[in-house]
Amino acid sequence: MLSSTVHSYYFEVILTTIALLFGAIYYFTRNKKDPRYPSGPKPIPLLGNVLQIGNNPLRTFQKWAEEYGPIYSLRLGTQDAVIINDPKLVKELFSERSSAGRPFNPFTHFFGKGKGIVNAGGPELEAQRRFTLRKLRDVGLLKSSIEEALMEEANTLIRFFERKAGKPISGKRLFNGPVVNAIWRLVSGESNDWDSATKPEIVEGSEEVIKHVHIYLILLEYIAPGFFGWTQWVNAVNNFMRITSVAVDKHTDKLDVHNPRDFIDHYLVEMQETKDPASSFYKENGRKNLEAIVGDLFVAGTETSSTTLSWAWLYLLKNKDIQRRAQKELDLIVGESRQPSLSDKPLLPYTEAILLETLRLSGVAPLGAPHRMTADTLFKGYFLPKDLTVISDLYTIHHDPKIWGQDANVFRPERFLNEAGDAVVRHEAFAAFSFGRRQCIGEGFARDALFLFIASILHKFNIDPDPDSPVVDTEPMPGILVEHQPFKCIMNLRKH
Ligand code: HEM
Numbered sequence: 001m002l003s004s005t006v007h008s009y010y011f012e013v014i015l016t017t018i019a020l021l022f023g024a025i026y027y028f029t030r031n032k033k034d035p036r037y038p039s040g041p042k043p044i045p046l047l048g049n050v051l052q053i054g055n056n057p058l059r060t061f062q063k064w065a066e067e068y069g070p071i072y073s074l075r076l077g078t079q080d081a082v083i084i085n086d087p088k089l090v091k092e093l094f095s096e097r098s099s100a101g102r103p104f105n106p107f108t109h110f111f112g113k114g115k116g117i118v119n120a121g122g123p124e125l126e127a128q129r130r131f132t133l134r135k136l137r138d139v140g141l142l143k144s145s146i147e148e149a150l151m152e153e154a155n156t157l158i159r160f161f162e163r164k165a166g167k168p169i170s171g172k173r174l175f176n177g178p179v180v181n182a183i184w185r186l187v188s189g190e191s192n193d194w195d196s197a198t199k200p201e202i203v204e205g206s207e208e209v210i211k212h213v214h215i216y217l218i219l220l221e222y223i224a225p226g227f228f229g230w231t232q233w234v235n236a237v238n239n240f241m242r243i244t245s246v247a248v249d250k251h252t253d254k255l256d257v258h259n260p261r262d263f264i265d266h267y268l269v270e271m272q273e274t275k276d277p278a279s280s281f282y283k284e285n286g287r288k289n290l291e292a293i294v295g296d297l298f299v300a301g302t303e304t305s306s307t308t309l310s311w312a313w314l315y316l317l318k319n320k321d322i323q324r325r326a327q328k329e330l331d332l333i334v335g336e337s338r339q340p341s342l343s344d345k346p347l348l349p350y351t352e353a354i355l356l357e358t359l360r361l362s363g364v365a366p367l368g369a370p371h372r373m374t375a376d377t378l379f380k381g382y383f384l385p386k387d388l389t390v391i392s393d394l395y396t397i398h399h400d401p402k403i404w405g406q407d408a409n410v411f412r413p414e415r416f417l418n419e420a421g422d423a424v425v426r427h428e429a430f431a432a433f434s435f436g437r438r439q440c441i442g443e444g445f446a447r448d449a450l451f452l453f454i455a456s457i458l459h460k461f462n463i464d465p466d467p468d469s470p471v472v473d474t475e476p477m478p479g480i481l482v483e484h485q486p487f488k489c490i491m492n493l494r495k496h
Contacts, residue, residue: 036383038082040064040072048075058366058395058476061085065396071382079103081370082384085393087403087429093379093390094371094436101372102438103389110237111299116292117441118300118369124280128289131281133441135266136186145261147342149185150449153178154456155339160195161461161491168466171317171487175309175453176302180206182449183301187294188247189262205243206298208236237295244294248287263297264290301442304364305450307483311362312354312454315411316463317489318471322413323458326351327494330459340455342448349424351455353413355447356424359432360404361411361474366395366482368434394431395482403429411474461491 041064043049053060061083064072070086084090093099101121112119117129157178177194184202185191192200199207251264260266271286280289316323333347334340345352371390376383384390401408404415418425433440440446457463465471469488476482 034383034385036378036381037385038068038071038073038382040068040074040083043075046078048077048079050076058363058482061367061393062396062399065393065400071380076389079389080385081389081391082382083391083393085396085400087397087431087435089380090392090394090397090431091435094392094434094438096377096379097437098373098375098377099371099384099390100437101374103370103372103387105370110234111241111295112292113288115288116296118296120292121372121374124289127280128293129441131267131270132263132293135263136441136445145189146186146445147448149191150182150452151339151341152191153182153185153449154452156181156193156195157453158339158456158460161457162493165461165491165493168469168488168490171310171313171484171489173306173310174313175306176207177203178453179306179309179449180298180302183297183445185262186445187263187297188251189265190247202243205236205240206302209233209240209298210303211236240298241291241295244291247294248290264294267293297442300440301446305442305446307364308358308362308446309450309453311364311484312358312450313463313489314472314474314484314487315358315361316354316458317465317487318474319411322354322411323463326354326455326458330455334455334459340452340459342452344455345448345451348451348455349417349422350413351458352424352451353416355450355454356416356427356430357411357413360398360430361409362476362482362484363395363398363432364482365432365434366393368392368394368431369438371438392431392434394434397429397431400429457491460494462494464490464492466490 041049041052044051064083065085070089071082071084074081074083084093102119105119109119114120115124117125117132120128157175177199180203181192181194181200190202192202194200194203248264248268251262251268255265255268255272257269257272260269267281267286267290271281271283271290274281274286276282280286329348329350330340333344340348340351368391371392373384373386373388373390376386378384397403399408414421416424416427416430433443433446466488472485472487474484477485
């Protein structure tokens with residue numbers, strides 16, 4: 001009896017030893033890297049470098065950039081990643097087809113189930129991306145209706161501030177309504193009064209999705225979904241997708257192929273003209289892609305744009321002299337009797353420079369969106385294996401004193417102007433919308449919308465401090481996007 005217990009004990013010890021040995025061999029062979037793989041901070045088993053990243057990832061990445069240079073590696077849990085913080089290198093690598101994949105992400109995947117743009121890949125993505133980009137950029141019907149819609153949104157914003165003039169207002173979430181409405185108009189042609197007592201369904205729906213996003217959702221989906229918010233988030237996404245699906249149904253019923261009015265109409269026309277069953281625009285596949293793209297435009301476009309606008313408000317609140325210089329330019333070009341329009345843009349370089357400097361300094365999408373290598377690649381002597389995650393550290397690029405000078409952390413719109421101060425200059429290291437094959441497709445729309453909103457408000461109002469609330473500093477709060485601290489301001493009508 002005793003001998004059989006001892007026997008089975010030894011047997012278990014031997015089995016465990018063999019299992020551990022195999023585990024160790026697997027771990028070390030799996031982690032044995034090509035000698036040309038970029039180096040980086042030393043990871044620990046299972047957690048990788050996660051603990052070293054700490055509670056201020058942006059600062060940690062800046063420190064690692066100094067220590068390890070423009071390309072270095074990290075291990076995020078069991079996932080290998082390479083970080084790039086040199087604008088030329090990001091541009092060059094992201095222009096290559098082999099860097100244009102996306103790693104699996106439960107959030108974006110839940111929205112599009114691999115369809116659409118943000119989370120898709122391969123030839124289907126290329127066709128969908130090309131079509132959407134063309135429609136957003138086209139100087140055609142859609143483009144002119146976008147301009148008209150943006151002017152109206154800017155006007156609603158002015159009326160909103162007129163009613164609030166002289167009273168303290170919170171600078172947080174101030175621009176969600178107009179931004180969501182502008183994108184919804186572009187997509188569905190429908191306009192809603194975001195400032196009404198009951199929030200329009202689309203504003204409420206997209207705010208719910210954002211409200212329930214937090215970084216722990218990814219892990220907690222598997223542990224206690226109801227308690228930690230996964231279920232609420234899934235419900236919010238399903239509700240949003242229902243709104244989209246209803247809009248597509250309505251458009252299908254009323255479609256006039258000779259007179260497409262908005263993005264959904266344009267897409268439905270493309271679907272009708274597609275006769276090849278293998279095409280990503282064909283029937284059911286086309287419908288799935290269309291609904292996924294609508295979700296993508298909201299996920300990628302709303303929070304980025306409205307947070308950028310809030311940052312502009314904070315920078316302007318803290319820089320009265322910059323407000324005055326922009327207002328001087330606006331008074332000279334636009335005058336008193338009308339609202340600024342997009343056609344004024346070339347003559348309002350200082351106002352545009354305010355927007356560019358806000359995009360640079362705030363860095364709302366600090367790490368862009370992660371890419372995935374789709375093939376083994378040798379890049380600048382470094383070996384980047386297939387399936388490696390590649391992250392562009394746009395925040396470090398935008399705050400690098402070697403690029404922007406010793407005042408890299410100062411809000412100074414002049415850095416985007418020529419010497420005479422009368423034209424905007426292109427800065428090669430300006431990376432807010434990233435570069436290459438997955439570069440933001442909403443850049444033109446975002447730059448037009450944000451420019452028009454900033455110009456229209458500065459034309460009419462001064463942004464002043466609330467004497468009862470301290471003016472906060474501009475140190476960002478770390479998160480998925482870079483958010484400012486809560487602040488209050490008072491909008492005072494200007495006396496021309
Ligand atoms: C201030 C506003 C915005 C900023 C800073 C911004 C920034 C970015 C960045 C950094 C990326 C990642 C690019 C990459 O993967 O390398 C991206 C992707 C994307 N953006 Fe934007 N974006 C903004 C507004 C918008 C708007 C208004 C829309 C749509 C109307 C939009 C639609 C998209 C889409 C669909 C993608 C995914 C592209 C792809 O996967 O191929 N963005 N954006």
